[in-house]
Amino acid sequence: MSRKFFVCGNWKMNGDKASLGELMKTLNSAKVDPSVEVVCGSPAVYLDFVRSTLDAKFGVAAQNCYKVAKGAFTGEISPAMIKDCGAHWVILGHSERRHVFGESDELIGKKTAHVLENGLRVVACVGEKLEEREAGITEKVVFAQTKFFADNVKDWSKVVLAYEPVWAIGTGRTAPPQQAQEVHEKLREWLRANVSEAVGDSVRIIYGGSVTGGTCKELGGQKDIDGFLVGGASLKPEFIDIINAKQ
Numbered sequence: 525m526s527r528k529f530f531v532c533g534n535w536k537m538n539g540d541k542a543s544l545g546e547l548m549k550t551l552n553s554a555k556v557d558p559s560v561e562v563v564c565g566s567p568a569v570y571l572d573f574v575r576s577t578l579d580a581k582f583g584v585a586a587q588n589c590y591k592v593a594k595g596a597f598t599g600e601i602s603p604a605m606i607k608d609c610g611a612h613w614v615i616l617g618h619s620e621r622r623h624v625f626g627e628s629d630e631l632i633g634k635k636t637a638h639v640l641e642n643g644l645r646v647v648a649c650v651g652e653k654l655e656e657r658e659a660g661i662t663e664k665v666v667f668a669q670t671k672f673f674a675d676n677v678k679d680w681s682k683v684v685l686a687y688e689p690v691w692a693i694g695t696g697r698t699a700p701p702q703q704a705q706e707v708h709e710k711l712r713e714w715l716r717a718n719v720s721e722a723v724g725d726s727v728r729i730i731y732g733g734s735v736t737g738g739t740c741k742e743l744g745g746q747k748d749i750d751g752f753l754v755g756g757a758s759l760k761p762e763f764i765d766i767i768n769a770k771q
């Protein structure tokens with residue numbers, strides 16, 4: 525089964541109109557592999573600007589949202605607002621949302637259901653902390669996180685699963701390709717056993733954590749790695765090399 529390679533930049537809380545504008549100019553004029561689906565995760569305040577600046581062949585993602593449509597939730601944004609800005613994706617369950625802002629699996633699950641009900645797509649993030657890997661419970665942790673997503677997903681064609689080991693994020697310590705492949709394969713097996721064979725075969729599972737122009741090719745060559753979620757390098761022209769990792 526062929527899964528379309530998916531590369532999502534996550535700009536996190538970085539950039540301004542000037543620097544993101546430059547970056548988008550570079551992306552718009554770059555030669556990118558047309559068989560790759562590319563999405564840029566913009567800070568919420570720039571969604572409108574990003575959607576109107578970025579070439580239409582690139583998708584736009586919000587980096588988070590709330591679990592309900594509207595109301596007295598100061599500081600939050602809804603999927604309807606994201607859609608209104610022309611973006612079609614939301615990153616949910618990112619390790620920084622979990623570990624810096626204390627988001628629970630339950631909350632992430634509710635957000636997932638609400639985002640999908642509103643016709644947006646989800647980049648669903650899972651990943652173990654260093655102490656969890658060292659304790660030998662990586663699979664247990666990522667399976668439990670995936671279950672909270674799975675309980676809230678009806679149509680998996682609208683979801684990309686992102687495996688981001690927390691110890692690899694922003695550390696320059698990319699997971700060794702075979703080690704990442706092992707987790708991706710286990711996640712696919714979990715989906716086959718707990719959702720369906722078809723979903724296990726078709727869902728794209730992307731890797732995130734210090735992906736660079738230098739590390740992307742070997743990672744992208746692994747059987748169950750269907751793309752990347754890229755932080756730091758997505759703010760640089762190097763992002764183009766990562767998009768083209770399969771060429």
Ligand code: 13P
Pocket residue numbers: 534618688692693694695696732733734735753754755756757
């Ligand atoms: P880095 O690529 O900067 O390690 O960030 C990964 C990440 O968290 C993407 O969501």
